[in-house]
Amino acid sequence: MKPSIPKGTxxxxxxxxxxxxxxxxxxxxxxxxxxxxxxxxxxxxxLTTLTGKYGEEGxxxxxxxxxxxxxxxxNKPALLEDFQRSLEKNTNSELLTERxxxxxxTVPFARYVVMHQNDITFPFKRFQIQPVWRADRPQKGRYRxxxxxxxxxxxxxxxxxxVELIQIMENVFDQLxxxxxxxxxxxxxxxxxxxxxxxxDMIVDITVAIDKLDKIGLEKVNEELRNKGLDEKAIxxxxxxxxxxxNTADTIAFLKTLLNDFEIGKKGIQxxxxxxxxxxxxxxxxxxxxxxxxxxYTGAIFEVKANGVQIGSxxxxxxxxxxxxxxxxxxxxxxxxxxxxxxxxxVMNELGLFENLDLKQSGTRVMFVNFGQEEEKFCLKExxxxxxxGINAELFPDQAKxxxxxxxxxxxxxxxxxxxxxxxxxxxxxxxxxMNSGEQFKKRLEDVMExxxx
RNA sequence: GUGAUUGUAGCUCAGUUGGUUAGAGCGCUAGAUUGUGAUUCUAGAGGUCGCGGGUUCGAGCCCCGUCCUUCACCCCA
Numbered sequence: 001m002k003p004s005i006p007k008g009t010x011x012x013x014x015x016x017x018x019x020x021x022x023x024x025x026x027x028x029x030x031x032x033x034x035x036x037x038x039x040x041x042x043x044x045x046x047l048t049t050l051t052g053k054y055g056e057e058g059x060x061x062x063x064x065x066x067x068x069x070x071x072x073x074x075n076k077p078a079l080l081e082d083f084q085r086s087l088e089k090n091t092n093s094e095l096l097t098e099r100x101x102x103x104x105x106t107v108p109f110a111r112y113v114v115m116h117q118n119d120i121t122f123p124f125k126r127f128q129i130q131p132v133w134r135a136d137r138p139q140k141g142r143y144r145x146x147x148x149x150x151x152x153x154x155x156x157x158x159x160x161x162x163v164e165l166i167q168i169m170e171n172v173f174d175q176l177x178x179x180x181x182x183x184x185x186x187x188x189x190x191x192x193x194x195x196x197x198x199x200x201d202m203i204v205d206i207t208v209a210i211d212k213l214d215k216i217g218l219e220k221v222n223e224e225l226r227n228k229g230l231d232e233k234a235i236x237x238x239x240x241x242x243x244x245x246x247n248t249a250d251t252i253a254f255l256k257t258l259l260n261d262f263e264i265g266k267k268g269i270q271x272x273x274x275x276x277x278x279x280x281x282x283x284x285x286x287x288x289x290x291x292x293x294x295x296x297y298t299g300a301i302f303e304v305k306a307n308g309v310q311i312g313s314x315x316x317x318x319x320x321x322x323x324x325x326x327x328x329x330x331x332x333x334x335x336x337x338x339x340x341x342x343x344x345x346x347v348m349n350e351l352g353l354f355e356n357l358d359l360k361q362s363g364t365r366v367m368f369v370n371f372g373q374e375e376e377k378f379c380l381k382e383x384x385x386x387x388x389x390g391i392n393a394e395l396f397p398d399q400a401k402x403x404x405x406x407x408x409x410x411x412x413x414x415x416x417x418x419x420x421x422x423x424x425x426x427x428x429x430x431x432x433x434x435m436n437s438g439e440q441f442k443k444r445l446e447d448v449m450e451x452x453x454x
Numbered sequence: 455g456u457g458a459u460u461g462u463a464g465c466u467c468a469g470u471u472g473g474u475u476a477g478a479g480c481g482c483u484a485g486a487u488u489g490u491g492a493u494u495c496u497a498g499a500g501g502u503c504g505c506g507g508g509u510u511c512g513a514g515c516c517c518c519g520u521c522c523u524u525c526a527c528c529c530c531a
Contacts, residue, residue: 141530141531242514312530407491408491
């Protein structure tokens, strides 16, 4: 049998893992620094927890898990009927599937908050780094299994949270040395705009369409709006907004005149202004065409693009006012972001940012060559001292030929090899070989440790 | 879901209008070198040409189907 893995999934080699962990450690550290606590939730959720939260398109992308032992069902006629129906259209049958793999971390988090509301002290700042699954067609920067690194604050309306999340994004990308643009918009503004043109019910279609302005241009956006059923009058009303160009201050002034009579829109502008003022970030850009598809956003929305790399957004997020409501805990507002580390990895790889990175802390620094039974015993004691001193060290497990053992160290890029034979055992002075230069020295273990620490 | 694209050795890829036994480089194993890797030399192992069917005297090459890869759309991290 030829081994293979499912479409859109990947194995990660040791080198890739070292690099991924570098990114993950950076994010984790920043999250802790801002006072976020880590949680985990199961890979699978009850299907009812997930459906209806991501829009029609999102529901289609859920990986559903077939119920086990359906062959033992006592109600096979009903099962067959449900199966027949599922061949016709996308329906959920509890008889066929009760569980699905999580699609993101935000909805499971909302479920978690409701279930543990009595144990949580609000506002709750949590982060979560786990894989999610989507039954998408894979392409560049898109996988069926990928990690999200979420940070959310739930139970606080304060815009200070938005500001803090912007600072977190700045911190992380600064540390990773990636040049980014942090784009921000506000759903309330988009709602206001939809209201102005008299199409409040079509806000999702409108936002999805204008989100593509950069990519497909004005004509195509108008065409799509027409196709979605927006009337010509409304489209005309929308034009000034679509063609508007200007810096943040200009844009806000423009929006103010546009949305002056609409409460929601005005509120959105106020929020934006406040966040801009406090964040005081040179990376932050107002982008009124930023929409984001996820249904549950109600306030600020964020998206981060890497400059100079052709790939989708590498981080996204926003405020959601009532995600916990459907689970029975109304009026709890939350705001969060999610780093897509698989895409961040691709970006760093493309920019060559891994080349000069020092990832040695995870690799072996010294290898002891194994010369025989007596030497093994001796080396085991010596290697313990190195490990206790915090130096990554290993002893070659087999009494193989020296050639084989050195080739192993070379392949693993271990910088130092210590040779201890009978001569070294009696003198207590070891032979240490620098694998980069090929040079050899005679040294005591204490001196070796000094050198390796430095 | 729609439209393209790819598949030959562990990896990267050649393979002529269909013609006998499918090649190269790198890697791997062994030796030259019994305490020295990365350089050099020598030898060796490794392939159901993605899978299934068809055309043909004959298919890696042509046709159909299917799966996989990659990419765009939709949507999204």
